[in-house]
Amino acid sequence: MTDITNLPPDTGPSLDLRNKDIAVAGQWRLFWLKFKKHKIALVSLVVIIFMYLVAAFADFIAPLDPNATNARFTYAPPQMLSLFHDGSFQPNVKQLKMTLNTESMRREFQPDPAKPIPVGFFVKAAQPYDLLGFIPMQTKLFGLTNPQIGDSLYIFGADRLGRDIFSRVVHGAKISLSIGLVGVFMSLILGVTIGGISGFFGGWLDLGIQRGIELLRSIPTIPLWMGLAAAIPVGWPPLRTYFIITLIVSLIGWTSLAREVRGKFLSLRSEDFVIAARLDGMSEIGIIFNHLVPSFMSHIIATLTLAIPSMILAETALSFLGIGLQPPIISWGVLLQEAQNIRAVAQAPWLLFTPAAAIVISVLSLNFLGDGLRDAADPYESVS
Amino acid sequence: MSNNDTILKVENLKTYFPTRIGIFKAVDGVSFELKRGKTLCVVGESGSGKSVTARSILQIVDRPGRIEDGLIELTRADGSVTDLAKLDPRGKDIRSVRGKEIAMIFQEPMSSLSPVHRIGTQIGEALRIHFGIRGQAQRARVLELLKQVEIPRPETAIDRYTFEFSGGMRQRVMIAMALACNPQVLIADEPTTALDVTTQAEILDLIKRLQQSHGMSVLFITHDMGVVAEIADEVIVMYRGKVMERGPVEQIFHAPQDDYTRRLIGSVVKLEKKAEVRLTRPEIPAEAAPLLDVKNLSLTFASGLKAVDDVSLIVRPGETLGIVGESGSGKTTMGRCLLRIYDPQAGAIAYRRPDGSTVDLRTADKGTLKEVRREVRMIFQDPVGSLSPRKTVGQIIAEPLKLAGVSGSELEHRVAELMRQVGLDPAWRERYPHAFSGGQRQRIGIARAIAVKPRLIIADEATSALDVSLRSQMLDLMMSLQDQLGLSYVFISHDMSVIRYMCDRVAVMYSGKIVETGETDQVVNNPQHDYTRALLSAIPHPDPRDRRIHKRFRYDPTLKPSGTVSANG
Secondary structure, X not given: OHHHOOOOOOOHHHHHHHOHHHHOOOHHHHHHHHHHOOHHHHHHHHHHHHHHHHHHOHHXXXXXXXXXXXXXXXXXXXXXXXXXXXXXXXXEEEEEEEEEEOOOOEEEEEEEEEEEEEEEEEEEEEEEEEEOOOEEEEEEEEEEOOOOOOOOOOOOOEOOOOOEHHHHHXXXXXXXXXXXXXXXXXXXXXXHHHHHXXXXXXXXXXXXXXXXXXXXXXXXXXXHHHHHHHOOOOOOOHHHHHHHHHHHHXXXXXXXXXXXXXXXXXXXXXXXXXXXXXXXXXXXXXXXXXXXXXXXXXXXXXXXXXXXXXXXXXXXXXXXXXXXXXXXOOOHHHHHHHOOOHHXXXXXXHHHHHHHHHHHHHHHHHHHHHHHHHHHOOOOOOOO | OOOOOEEEEEEEEEEEEEEOOEEEEEEEEEEEEEEOOOEEEEEOOOOOOHHHHHHHHOOOOOOOOEEEEEEEEEEXXXXXXXXXXXXXOOOHHHHHHEOOOEEEEOOOXXXXXXXXXXXXXXXXXXXXXXXXXXXXXXXXXXXXXXXXXXXXXXXXXXXXXXXXXXXXXXXHHHHHHHHOOOOOEEEEEOOOOOOOHHHHHHHHHHHHHHHHHHOOEEEEEEOOHHHHHHHOOEEEEEEOOEEEEEEEHHHHHHOOOOHHHHHHHHHHHHOOOOOHHHHOOOXXXXXXXOOEEEEEEEEXXXXXXXXXXXXXXXXXXXXXXXXXXXXXXOHHHHHHHHOOOOOOOEEEEEEEOOOOOEEEXXXXXXXXXXXXXXXXXXXXXXXXXXXXXXXXXHHHHHHXXXXXXXXXXXXXXXXXXXXXXXXXOHHHHHOOHHHOOHHHHHHHHHHHHHOOOOOEEEEEOOOOOOOHHHHHHHHHHHHHHHHHHOOXXXXXXXXXXXXXXXOOEEEEEEOOEEEEEEEHHHHHHOOOOHHHHHHHHOOOOOOOOOOOHHHOOOOOHHHOOOOOOOOOO
């Protein structure tokens, strides 16, 4: 133990390793410490968590039924939520007064400052619903406290059929965000299995798998998706279509993951500590689960996070083209599809901007989050 | 202020690296003077700040490090004095100093040369930048430089690429580049550390000769006290960013004033002779049945390289067999063949089991191999890569025990005992390897090796990643474990001093073959094979009164028929 006095003095960042906490910090703790330094990723993580919470509690958060139409409010503009009325705290929106512009033959809506409609939190919903699919509830996060005929609450405007865009975007998050997760989960299974086989067995199997991956990656994605999506029978129930679509979008996603896993397998197999484990008499399966998998787990998580946005975008693209999900299913892609014509964009830009903003924010946040995770994926780089 | 002799004067130099938890003082108040035509060695262990000192002079410290304070006064060719510390690191003034007045050569000849340019172009660049020499004049000058650094056939070498040269030749190219502008000062940052000992001797010789012919001053950074003794006029000893002692080389080696210097010299001198515990040990009877009897072992890689070529050796119970050789000699591959990490194609590895039966490990089946691998263990060279960073020390040491069927409180107890045995506090078992220093990590590796009570340990360069002061401690630990547990070692090393310190017998490997084998004393004092003689005579001797590498014996394999020649030189 005399060599403690002769410790090679540490350079730079590893100085703080004498810190007792870090001495006993495992891989995930070091991962977190390194991730924390990436401020944008940290903010993105909060945004992502928030968005998934919104998606999970969509029924509670959306004030209106996303499929409820109202002919009276076709293309109604966003209504401003004001917090005060007559000098006292009283959240309200102003009633919309509709006039018909005879020149352009368009309905025009004017908020009427004299007619506030009170808005409250935790109001009773028009219809009971099941939160998360199994908790019966009839309370909404916010809504009109006392809805009358002619009252409306469209904070992000209404569409062609007078449906509430806000409620539709919130409900769309359910499908759009989960399709990324489900797709990535499928990629994970396919990628880790096939990549693991490829890296572990090597030889002609590896060769075959790698060439297969190259072939898959060389197919242009949009025509491939279109071809596959066109093969889905029209009469299928929406849920089944949803799963087929996730399968289609994850068809390409697994290839990059398989390569990552294979590369990690190959580089780790010749590491001294893996050889040491083999000499200890550990079986190959034991080595894989005791040494290899923990070593590339963090890399896989980072790669998966970076794969989610491409899944979301793929779904959006497919639905936008009209070959993905179809109404009555609500997804951000479906919402964008409804904003496809120039008249809608000119007359009601909120049709386009609300779902687009949701997509951009979630994709950007996921990308930043993935970058942060990737940078932190090997917390030992700077340490050793 | 400074007299005429001083060409570079550094005073109270402070280079700091700001970190998240404070300021790391890499160089903390270093002062020295470099005299015209002399060699000043900066010596210290890893992390002592010696390299940062050298880099500070040319203002090429890596970010976020920067010079906080101090003077770096360079007496220029025209007699004026410039303080380099005050110059802008990216300014024109410092660039006119770099390469032209102060040239630098680095440790890694591989990464300090560009792989995409021809040698001639790279050397010519400095000529073009500083003197505007182009075309035929430039080529002529580059040829002359290549001749000066003794690169064979300079006319063809000038148009070659870096990858076509061996490590030693690349270092010569680096030196040619450094010499291009006739600098007054040459800073050499561990220029021979990545090289084999025979190549190192050639390069040291070359630097010495060039220094004399050009009248250069050399600032030589090294961790190797032997090199210091061979080349230095003056020495500064650094430790944790501070100068512990400075003085003429004679004084440092023979009358060190400082405690740290004394300890450093002590640990170097200690490795100059056989370990004391081994002098008194009874001899191992030569007729004892060998534990391991390797016959005609051969391994040829798919590339056609004969890594192990007809190797035969024996290991007797309780003895330490040293395998010494330079890089590329096949010693590591040979060691790995013994444990069947690689599968040798021909020969036999007869291993005697505790019950007296022998098995041939080369052809042994999986089950036997698994059992034998509990009896024959391995210690790895790299203390970082050989421990999984994701497991605690306790888990790492427990792994072989668990696989051998030990569990519960017995496991806990054994792990604690093993940690004590190798000199680690059992309370540290919850810590991860990143919390330990190189020496401590190597102890963890040793604990893992001895966990299942082995009989033979193959130690592959177990001490070469460690600083010299830790090296003898590690060897002492291994020898005391040998006596306690009745172990035998196959000790693979490129370092003759380590072999001499602890090995009973030694086998010298050269390009896959064993060229000489015998009792360590006999091989060291009376080498029979020319290669052994060359190897021994190239080792720098840590005594400035006995400089001898310039009198070394050179081995030329072309004079004798030999197998594949390693690419060093």
